[in-house]
Structure formats: structure tokens, C-alpha cells
Amino acid sequence: ASDVYKRQFWHLVDLVFPPQCGGCSELGVRWCKKCQQDTKVIKPPICKICGQVVQADDVCTRCKAVPPNYKAVRAWAEFDGPIRNAIHDLKYKKNIVLGGTFAQYLVKLFHNTNWSIDIVVPVPLGTERQKQRGYNQAALLAQPLAQELQLLYNPNILRRIKETQSQVDLSFAERQNNVKDAFQAAHQDIQGKSILIIDDVTTSGSTINACADALMKVGSKSVYGLTVARPVYRFN
Numbered sequence: 001a002s003d004v005y006k007r008q009f010w011h012l013v014d015l016v017f018p019p020q021c022g023g024c025s026e027l028g029v030r031w032c033k034k035c036q037q038d039t040k041v042i043k044p045p046i047c048k049i050c051g052q053v054v055q056a057d058d059v060c061t062r063c064k065a066v067p068p069n070y071k072a073v074r075a076w077a078e079f080d081g082p083i084r085n086a087i088h089d090l091k092y093k094k095n096i097v098l099g100g101t102f103a104q105y106l107v108k109l110f111h112n113t114n115w116s117i118d119i120v121v122p123v124p125l126g127t128e129r130q131k132q133r134g135y136n137q138a139a140l141l142a143q144p145l146a147q148e149l150q151l152l153y154n155p156n157i158l159r160r161i162k163e164t165q166s167q168v169d170l171s172f173a174e175r176q177n178n179v180k181d182a183f184q185a186a187h188q189d190i191q192g193k194s195i196l197i198i199d200d201v202t203t204s205g206s207t208i209n210a211c212a213d214a215l216m217k218v219g220s221k222s223v224y225g226l227t228v229a230r231p232v233y234r235f236n
Helices: 002-016 033-038 061-065 081-092 097-112 129-131 137-149 172-179 208-218
Strands: 072-078 117-120 158-161 183-185 194-201 221-229
Touching: 002 158, 033 208, 072 097, 081 097, 081 221, 097 129, 097 137, 097 221, 117 137, 137 158, 137 194, 158 221, 172 208, 183 208, 208 221
Parallel strands: 072 221, 117 194, 194 221
Antiparallel strands: 158 183
16 A cells, blocks of 8 residues: 555656656656666676676676675666766755666566575765765665565664765775775674665775675675666776
8 A cells, every 4th residue: 555655646746846857857757768778788798796797707807806795796787878867866966766766677687686685775875975965875776676575674784984085086996995994784683694785886896895894794694786887897
């Protein structure tokens, strides 16, 4: 019944405030067919661990050299074109309904894995950034995904204890250092559990890796990550 009420609510909102496509600003839709067609969905071959596009299905040189704390990360699409615009809208222009739209693609992506998950957790924002933005875009993706997959959703398991600078324009080593020890995980109810971390974009995987580090330190069995998009570098 609650789902029916939610749909009716958003329908009324759309009537009063007609939606705009997050990718191209077309009126009347949240995510238009053209932008969906122009989206570059990530397909194999990809690294079995970090999900970056590679020349053959294997583990990339970076993951071989520096194995991450997480088991695997997957992204739905390349961070380019309409997807880049839409994520910018979701994060900075309060186009919060895009969270539910893109959560559906993450659900499909999840169904293509064989991961066994106990709890879904969004990457937390720092206190200051949460105040400025008023919401956490990762939570807007994670909550509907957990509901659709009938998995436990718990945004309180992880918290960001260090205000980090933006990861944009940082090198791989700088990104890792920027988020090192940035997160703290709650001890209760995660011992032996498999956790799915949700974020909007992954680039180097450093943020999800730092989340995984915090979770593993307090007894999580394994950590996986799903994001809407990632830049594609096509390295081996």
C-alpha cells in the first residue's frame, strides 16, 4: 500500500511541478529515452575485482599490485554525457527523484552478480557536506534498491569521521590517502555479515575501499560496491 501512495504522491508532484530530464532537461520526464540510448552501459571485459574496463576478463594490474579491501565493485554506466549531467543534477540541483530512477538500473546490475548480501549501506557524507546539500545522494540510491531487493537497509552502520576534500583532480595515491581512515563502522550487527556499499560514482574505488576497510576492522565478512557510473580508462 505504501508503494501505491508513493507513486500517487510523485504523480501529483509531477502534475504541479513538471519534471525535467536529468540528462538533457527535456520537460515531462525524469530520464528520457534519448538519454538512455546515449548512455554507455559498461559491458565486459572488465576487471573481476574493481570493475574497470580491461582487454580481457581478468584482474587488472592495479588490483593485482594493490588488492583492495572490497571483494568486487561494479558500475552501471560510463561517467560521460547525459549520465554525467544527471548525476550532477542529483547531487547539486536537488533533483532527488533521479535517485529512484537510477536505483532501478542498480537493481538490474545487482541481479547480474552472484553476490550474497545481508545489509545495504550508502557511502556517508561528512557532516558539513550533508548540511550544505540537505541530503545524501548515495542514500537516495541505496534505500529504494534495498527495498526492491528486500534487503536490510542501514545508513547508520558507517559514518564519515574525517571531512575529506573533493576527489576530483587527485591522483590514485592522493585519492587513497585523502579517504584513509575517513570512515568508522558500528560494531553491532555486522559481524560475519556481507555488506553492499552504494555510491553515485566510483573513479579509483578509494572511497568504497576505505569504507570496506572500516567495515572489515569490526568483523564484516565481505564488502561489495555498486555505483551508477564510473570514468572508463581502459587499462590492463
